[in-house]
Amino acid sequence: MAQAKRRYKPGEIFQNPLVALAAVALAALIIILVTRSSCSGVPNSNYYCQGVYINGVEMSRYTKAQGEKWLTDREDALLGKTYTYTFEDRKWTFSPKDINASYNTGEVLSKAWNLGHTGSSSDRASLQQELRLHNQYFTTELSYDEAKLDEFINSIAREVYIEPVDADIVLTATEPRIVAQSQDGRELDSEGMKAQIVSLMKQGSTENTFALPVEVKIPAVSSSAAENGLQLIVTYSTDLSASSSNRCHNVALALSRFNAFEVKPGETVSFNEVVGARTILNGYYEATVYYGESVSTGVGGGVCQASSTLYGALMKAGMTTLTRDHHALVVDYCQASMDAAVSDTQDFVFTNDTDYAIYIYTSVVNKDKATVRIYSNRPEYRIELESTIIQNNIKNSAITERKDTNGEYAYYTTEKVLVKEGKLGRKSKLERIYYDWDTGREVSRETLSEDYYSGERDIYYVGVHTP
Numbered sequence: 317m318a319q320a321k322r323r324y325k326p327g328e329i330f331q332n333p334l335v336a337l338a339a340v341a342l343a344a345l346i347i348i349l350v351t352r353s354s355c356s357g358v359p360n361s362n363y364y365c366q367g368v369y370i371n372g373v374e375m376s377r378y379t380k381a382q383g384e385k386w387l388t389d390r391e392d393a394l395l396g397k398t399y400t401y402t403f404e405d406r407k408w409t410f411s412p413k414d415i416n417a418s419y420n421t422g423e424v425l426s427k428a429w430n431l432g433h434t435g436s437s438s439d440r441a442s443l444q445q446e447l448r449l450h451n452q453y454f455t456t457e458l459s460y461d462e463a464k465l466d467e468f469i470n471s472i473a474r475e476v477y478i479e480p481v482d483a484d485i486v487l488t489a490t491e492p493r494i495v496a497q498s499q500d501g502r503e504l505d506s507e508g509m510k511a512q513i514v515s516l517m518k519q520g521s522t523e524n525t526f527a528l529p530v531e532v533k534i535p536a537v538s539s540s541a542a543e544n545g546l547q548l549i550v551t552y553s554t555d556l557s558a559s560s561s562n563r564c565h566n567v568a569l570a571l572s573r574f575n576a577f578e579v580k581p582g583e584t585v586s587f588n589e590v591v592g593a594r595t596i597l598n599g600y601y602e603a604t605v606y607y608g609e610s611v612s613t614g615v616g617g618g619v620c621q622a623s624s625t626l627y628g629a630l631m632k633a634g635m636t637t638l639t640r641d642h643h644a645l646v647v648d649y650c651q652a653s654m655d656a657a658v659s660d661t662q663d664f665v666f667t668n669d670t671d672y673a674i675y676i677y678t679s680v681v682n683k684d685k686a687t688v689r690i691y692s693n694r695p696e697y698r699i700e701l702e703s704t705i706i707q708n709n710i711k712n713s714a715i716t717e718r719k720d721t722n723g724e725y726a727y728y729t730t731e732k733v734l735v736k737e738g739k740l741g742r743k744s745k746l747e748r749i750y751y752d753w754d755t756g757r758e759v760s761r762e763t764l765s766e767d768y769y770s771g772e773r774d775i776y777y778v779g780v781h782t783p
Contacts (some may be wrong), residue, residue, distance in 0.1 A: 365432035365448030652744035741771025
């Protein structure tokens with residue numbers, strides 16, 4: 317006969333110890349879940365909602381009071397610290413309180429807490445689901461009196477600053493010399509210090525003492541740079557042996573204006589402005605001068621040789637030409653395309669596009685040659701100039717007619733006699749070639765100019781008497 321199953325009364329179930337224990341555990345779990353629910357419609361939840369972060373910290377572990385204490389303590393600690401900066405035997409202290417630093421702690425706590433603690437039960441339940449998918453992040457923002465911070469830093473900057481001293485270069489009559497060595501200066505890295513202080517106010521540090529960020533301030537002209545810049549890098553000469561005494565005087569006078577002459581990086585120089593007007597009052601004599609396609613005499617004759625000598629030297633020194641004209645006639649004192657004609661309407665203008673100053677020295681020795689020497693840093697490459705004749709012996713088709721009032725060559729108006737055959741012209745070009753200092757290998761070349769010299773006109777005498 318089958319044994320009948322026993323039926324328990326509702327109260328008897330919990331008399332079983334195992335069942336009772338399970339029931340207690342379940343009840344505790346329910347209480348914890350309800351108490352620490354992520355705002356799932358529980359109106360009296362004491363904890364922040366899951367998915368809410370402040371400064372990267374998940375806040376659902378904190379009650380409202382605990383969260384407020386944690387954040388307030390953290391930021392009070394950041395703002396209450398004192399830091400010391402040291403340099404040599406000096407010290408400066410800084411505290412965020414000195415510049416009225418603060419955080420918007422209350423504002424951020426309020427916003428974070430309100431997520432899931434305001435609105436209807438259904439609104440809070442809906443927000444709970446949203447926070448699980450899309451966390452909300454809040455960050456406290458630092459504010460401070462920037463003017464006070466800047467003044468604190470600037471006061472230190474003024475105290476530690478030392479002005480660097482350039483090497484003193486004197487241009488003597490014969491060469492540049494260093495008469496006083498340079499001295500390094502120093503200055504505070506104000507921007508770096510400001511960034512570090514702001515970081516300390518935001519992040520804090522286990523260190524309380526820091527070295528003042530002082531940087532060495534290098535002079536614009538250091539002693540070593542000055543010494544390197546006093547190398548003789550160019551010597552260039554043109555021939556004066558066929559010139560008259562007056563012409564040699566004019567060349568020397570014009571070049572003397574450039575003696576012991578400094579051209580700084582980026583500086584532009586006009587030959588005419590430096591030399592001035594070619595007049596008797598300014599000390600110039602009459603001498604042979606080129607006027608267009610003819611040769612004559614005039615005050616300042618020979619100054620073009622001074623500008624041409626300077627032009628050749630400057631091109632070998634790597635300078636940049638802004639304005640330069642060639643003569644209409646071939647000149648004898650330099651190679652083709654290496655002349656620079658100047659006059660009241662023509663100028664030679666150049667600029668120093670290098671990173672270093674150049675120092676120009678000029679001389680005329682024994683009425684034999686005109687010389688320009690240039691001192692500077694050695695260029696990256698050795699520079700040479702190459703003149704090439706493209707076409708030679710070009711005949712000028714134009715002529716000059718002069719009346720022979722004395723009848724020496726031509727008596728009648730129907731007579732025309734060649735008295736002087738003009739110098740032939742040419743076409744030429746000038747290239748600047750760059751060589752490696754060590755290997756001598758050509759690195760590159762550039763064309764500086766291509767010039768056409770029309771040549772001198774033939775001179776004919778024509779009689780003045782009617783046949």
